[in-house]
Amino acid sequence: MVLRNCWKSRHKERRDPLPFWTRSGFGVLFCLYIIQFGYSTGAEGTTKTVVQKDAEFDVTYNDTVTNDNQIIYAFNHTVSRNKTEGVRVSVDVLTVGLESPFLFVVRQKQAVLSFQVPLILRGLYQRKYPYFHVGRTLCQPPTRxxxxxxxxxxxxxxxxxxxxxxxxxVSRVYSFTLHTDKKFSFTASPSQPQYFKYNFPDGVDTVIVKVTSEMTFPCSVMSIQDIQCPVYDLDNNVAFIGMYQTMTRKGAITVQRKDFPSNSFYVVVVVKTEDEACGGPLRFYPLRPDELFDAGNRSKVLDVVVSPAISSEVYVMGMLFCLGIFLSFYLLTFLMACVDNRRYAFSLLSQSVEPLNDGCSPPADNGSTLSSEAVTDSATSTDNNYGYLERTLDSVGRSRQESLSSVEEDDYDTLADIDSDKNIVRTKKFLYVSDLSRKDKRVLSKKYQIYFWNIATIAVFYALPVVQLVITYQTVVNVTGNQDICYYNFLCAHPLGALSAFNNILSNLGYVLLGLLFLLIVLKRDIVHNRAMYRNELNALECGIPKHFGLFYAMGTALMMEGLLSACYHVCPNYTNFQFDTSFMYMIAGLCMLKLYQKRHPDINASAYTAYACLAGVIFFSVLGVVFGRGNMVFWIVFSVIHILATLLLSIQLYYMGRWRLDSGIVRRIMNIIYTDCIRQCSGPMYVDRMVLLVMGNIVNWSLAAYGLIERPNDFASYLLAIAICNLLLYFAFYIIMKLRSGERIQCLALVCILFTAVVWGFALFFFFQGLSTWQKTPAESREHNRECIVLSFFDDHDIWHFLSSIAMFGSFLVLLTMDDDLDTVQRDKIYAF
Known part of the structure; x- marks a missing residue:
């Protein structure tokens, strides 16, 4: 009946000119309001009584209401443009076990706020929590x-x-406006959310809003919303607009003036009904969907302070600081190159005056611990049994000219008797570099250049989808306002444009610049070596470690890609893209080990295809570990078994220099070796040095496998990286020890690089383990580790890790490049292979 009368009234309004409120949508709202609150005849034929009261602020009204009556409280207050005061409505229901809830409707000039008491808020699995005490703040539309x-x-x-x-x-909130750098304390609960207004002062374009609490739980949400009505301040709607993030003890959001046309915004704090979003305990699963749960006391005391963010001058200083650090390495390298060129020109001038030597200089006797009998035995074995004579300069020149002709690029072996010589040479008790550098130089050069071209191809195909993905992540964060997607250090996250943490991206510039610098250094050495080869210089042809630069080029490219992918990861660091930050770290560790092995074993080093296939397997397990490795015992058992088997197979490969076969007779041959060497005569290993290295390597890797199986660390990618780094350090230490045992020395430049790199690595790891954020926990728990900036108010601890680790990696590459420079004048048949 009422609806028909309302419709007739609206139909008449279309024919008769009436006031604006009738001709607008307010007429329909008015009809619905009549239906809602009973200006009609009820089911029992009674008319609802409406009582309107003139009410005052800060007065408590105790009243009773039923379905027969409705009470309207009329308030008025003066709104000033220069002074903002909040208005808060607090309601307590004194009757428990209500048949029907109360409905409170607050009608303002530009907004309507409605809520029921008891207020029912839903949690996980649709669990319902009733609240009988409700407090809501009314939005304050601006006045002109x-x-x-x-x-x-x-x-x-x-x-x-x-x-x-x-x-x-109904009371006034006199502290409704927040002031810059002034802490304000308040209490909030799920049914009594709080929000406050902040106005940008003149000259301040960016501020950071920090909310802290001494209480870890209950879990809460802080939100930044534009000045508009309604304000979304309940657990079930706070994520509708604006920027928001969950928090326990710390929360911080950087706000820019350009995002708020009114030059002001609301800081909204809502306490959640449950703590699962912040990593709290999960309560029991409800037996019935309509079951009500005890909400308990979930009040939380919080502090909020709004501080100006850094100015544009600090951005400029941070960029100049970053560029200055790494460009100084370019300047130092340029100066050293000038000095080296002058020294090289002086040596050429002196050689043009003095007569040329007939051969390379013999190695200096620095007290080698290798026995003279072993050296004599090896040399005699080489001369008498295999008939390898020292080649003359003319024959070397002819060989080089022949190698420049058109040959197949395949990785074939150029030994005279391809099968017998391998078995004879590689199983000698003492090997020299000349024994393992017998393949055609041009073929080997092409073989190792493939490392560079393959990693360049991998980089392009890997990086393009990564860049596209992180741009999508950043767009989602900016559009939805959900700052729980990315694990930043929010206390030191400086936005620039669409990027939320520009400083974390900028600090990765060192990897790119130093990687490029390393490529330039390698290119210079490559050019100098090629010129020496072209002039048929004896030192380049017959002396020193064979110069193959393909792996060095690959290492420099990998360092540059590490910087690019680390920057992509820090666009939005989270659980799903952490492998972007570590993939090329595995590449770098693997390439460094291959380069160390290649120095003394250029003929038998792994091909690029095999090496990258193994590294692809490592990255594959890294992804599986991130996705399935959290507490999954089956995965850890499978990985540990594969890890141990791979260690054993690699040990056999290194010990026998590749002269073994994996076939059906492998078990019989193993049993035969155990019987003859261990049981029958208990002879020691033939290759003692290699055995010591491999035993230590197996101990380390088996220990790491046992640790992973027992502890099952959540951060599987870092665990896998630790395995690679431990193996690299072990092999590097073995190389240095064997180099010194062989009577070789480390030149001053290489020694300085080693010491400098070790110190920088120590400081870098200190900053790495500060742990400013972690995607292994919930976003709220991760924010508990956030810290302020420590350098120029722009860079945090993790940025310093980026600076130092890029310098340390560059120094490590220089160590590999220069550590054998002392052998450049030593004949290869006098350089030990170990």
Whole structure:
């Protein structure tokens, strides 16, 4: 009946000119309001009584309402343009076990706020929590007048036939506006959210809003919303607009003036009904969907402070600081290159005056611990048994000219008797570099150049989808406002454009610049070596470690790609893209080990295809570990078994220099070796040095496998990287020890690089383990580790890790490049292979 009358009234409004409120949508709202609150005849034929009261602020009203009556409280207050005061409505229901809830409707000039009491908030699995005490702050629409009188009404109604009692109190919030750098304390709960207004002062374009609490739980949400009505300040709607993040003890959001046309915003703090979003305990699963749970006391005391963020001058200083550090390495390299060129020109001048030597200089006797009998035995074995004579300069020149002709690029062996010589040479008790550098130089050069071209191809195909993905991540964060997607150090995350943490991206510039510098250094050495080869210089042809630069080029490219992918990861660091930050770290560790092995074993080093296939397997397991490795015992058992088997197979490969076969007779041959060497005569290993290295390597790797199986660390990618680094350090230490045992020395430049790199690595690891954020926990728990900037108010601890680790990696590459420079004048048949 009422709906028909309303419709007739609206139909008449279309024909008759009536006031604006009738001709607008307010007429329909008015009809619905009549239906809602009973201006019609009820089911029992009674008319609802409406009572309107002139109410005052800070007065508690105790009243009773039923389905037969409705109470309207009329308030008025003066709104000033220069002074903002909040208005807060607090309601207490004094009757427990209500038949029907109260409905409170607050009608303002530009907004309507409605809520029921008891307020039912839902948690995980749709669990329902009732709250009988509700407090809500009314939004404050801006006014253009200097002073204006505004009215608002609080309507109270219920459909319960029983008389229910309640308390209503409307009060002013005098501390509604936040001030810059002034801490403000308040208390919030799920049914009593709080929000405050902040106005950008003149000259401040960016601020950081920090909310802290001494209490870890209950879990809460902080939100930044534009000045508009309604304000979304409940657990079930706070994520609708603006920027928001969950928090326990710390929360911080950087806010820019350009995102808020009114030059002001609301800071909203909501306490959640449950703690699962912050890593708290999960309560029991509800037996019935309509079951009500005890909400308990979930009040939380919080502090909020709004501070100006850094200015544009600090951005410029940070960029100049970053560029200055790494460009100084370019300047130092340029100066050293100039000095080296002058020394080289002086040596050429002196050689043009003095007669040329007939051969390379013999190695200096520095007290080698290798026995003279072993050296004599090896040399005699080489001369008498295999008939390898020292080649003359003319024959070397002819060989080089022949190698420049058109040959197949395949990785074939150029030994005279390809099968017998391998078995004879590689199983000698003492090997020299000349024994393992017998393949055609041009073929080997092509073989190792493939490392560079393959990693360049991998980089392009790997990086393009990564860049596209992280741009999508950043767009989602900016559009949705959900700052739980990315694990930043929010206390030191400086935005620039669409990027939320520009400083974390900028600090990765060192990897790219130093990687490029290393490529330039390698290119210079490559050019100098090629010129020496072209002039048929004896030192380049017959002396020193064979110069193959393909792996060095690959290492420099990998360092540059590490910087690019680390920057991509820090666009939005989270659980799903952490492998972007570590993939090329595995590449770098693997390439460094291959380069160390290649120095003394250029003929038998792994091909690029085999090496990258193995590294692809490592990255594959890294992804599986991140996805399935958290507490999954089956995965850890499978990985540990594969890890141990791979260690054993690699040990056999290194010990026998590749002269073994994996076939059906492998078990019989193993048993035969155990019987003859261990049981029958208990002879020691033939290759003692190699055996010591491999035993230590197996001990380390088996220990790491046992640790992973027992502890099952959550960060599988870092665990896998630790395995690679431990093996690299072990092999590097073995190389240095064997180099010194062989009577070789480390030149001053290489020694300085080793010491400098070791010190830088130590400081770098210190900053790495500060742990400013971690995607292994919830976003709220990760924010508990956030810290302020420590350098120029722009860079945090992790940025310093980026600076130092890029320098340390560059230094490590220089160590590999220069550590055997002392052998450049030593004949290869006098350089030990170990």
């Amino acid at each position: 007048a200097a002073s204006e009188m505004q009215y608002f009404f609080v309507d109270v109604s219920t459909l319960s036939s029983l008389g229910t009692h309640y308390q209503l109190r």
